[in-house]
Amino acid sequence: MKMKIKPLILVVLAISTTLGCTPQQATAPTGFFQPEFFQGWERSYEEEEPGGSFEVYRPSDWKLPAARYRNQFTMNRDGTCEWLVLHPTDRHYFVSGLWRIDGKTIHFSAEGVEPVSFQIVELTETLLRIDVL
Numbered sequence: 001m002k003m004k005i006k007p008l009i010l011v012v013l014a015i016s017t018t019l020g021c022t023p024q025q026a027t028a029p030t031g032f033f034q035p036e037f038f039q040g041w042e043r044s045y046e047e048e049e050p051g052g053s054f055e056v057y058r059p060s061d062w063k064l065p066a067a068r069y070r071n072q073f074t075m076n077r078d079g080t081c082e083w084l085v086l087h088p089t090d091r092h093y094f095v096s097g098l099w100r101i102d103g104k105t106i107h108f109s110a111e112g113v114e115p116v117s118f119q120i121v122e123l124t125e126t127l128l129r130i131d132v133l
Contacts, residue, residue, distance in 0.1 A: 036125045043071035054121055057128040073108070075099060081108055083116075105133065 040060030045067070047056040058064060060072065069092065073083035081099045084092050097110025108116040122129040 034123055037120075037123060037128070038075050038077050040072065040074040041128050045070070054129050054131055055118075057130065059126060062126065083108065083110075085113065 041057035042060050042062065042064060044056045044058045044062070044064055046065065047058075048054065055071070057071075060074075064070065068090075069086060071084065071086075073081060075081050079098055079100065080096065082094050082096050084094055086092055095110045095113055097108055097113075099106055099108050101107075104119050105117050106120070117133040118130040119133065120128065121131050
């Protein structure tokens with residue numbers, strides 16, 4: 001059974017295992033994004049509009065209120081990524097995978113989990129706002 005990863009119901013931290021990602025597999029056009037994109041991001045539910053369609057993320061070192069679970073992911077310049085997967089018994093875990101660009105859409109993929117796609121709505125050094133597809 002595949003887990004549905006609602007983007008970013010997942011991610012980040014470089015402690016996760018690599019799923020056979022080689023430099024040949026992991027190619028991404030780094031000129032497409034600002035340098036701020038390539039870091040760890042953590043979801044900030046408190047800043048989202050009630051009933052809105054966008055998810056708000058802050059850098060991983062941002063001071064956010066305590067929460068039982070927050071979506072997390074890390075984007076790397078080489079086309080690799082990690083994200084935190086929500087587990088039903090609170091045994092959340094990180095997966096490593098690849099990301100790619102298709103037009104304005106970013107796709108995450110990893111072995112054993114359902115792919116995730118989103119579009120960037122806003123990006124600054126301290127804010128990432130996305131539209132999950």
